[in-house]
Amino acid sequence: MxxxxxxxxxxxxxxxxxxxxxxxxxxxxxxxxxxxxxxxxxxxxxxxxxxxxxxDPTPGKNRLHLDVVTDDLAAEVERLRAAGAGVVAERGDDSFRWVTMTDPAGNEFCVAPRH
Structure with missing residues (x-):
């Protein structure tokens, strides 16, 4: 099962x-x-x-988060920022990059290029 x-x-x-x-x-x-x-x-x-x-939501970094994908990482990050998301950090290296963000409630999620 x-x-x-x-x-x-x-x-x-x-x-x-x-x-x-x-x-x-x-x-x-x-x-x-x-x-x-x-x-x-x-x-x-x-x-x-x-x-x-x-x-009272559990404080601190969420242990489980969403990863969302896009065809244009930079444009999507800017669109999400304009909609109220925050940027935590840009991550990765030349082979793979992603951005960790927060939604308006502070929950972290990652945005990565579709591959």
Whole structure:
């Protein structure tokens, strides 16, 4: 027997706002909104992101994060910054580069070129 990943869920103090931000950035759509306490976003890839309202999210660096890919790393980083993301660090070397960023709630994610 095995399991299948059904959804990746993120704790946040404002589930609807963060779900809306991620839906806008990924081309996803909000498929369920339970009075703002749990919001689901279906991504074009078929993956589902969940955003769960909590009073006090776990502080510190998240141990699990999203990696998103793009055809133009520099342009996508600038687009995400304009939409409210922060830049933590540019990483990698000449063979592979990526940028670690934060969403508006401070959750880290990485943006890398599609390969």
């Amino acid at each position: 095995t399991v299948t990943v059904g959804m990746i869920t993120c704790d946040t103090t404002d589930a609807l706002a963060l779900a809306t931000w991620w839906a806008e950035q990924t081309g996803g759509i909000i498929t369920e909104e339970n009075e703002g306490w749990y919001v689901m976003v279906a991504l074009p890839t078929g993956l589902v992101l969940g955003f769960q309202k909590v009073d």
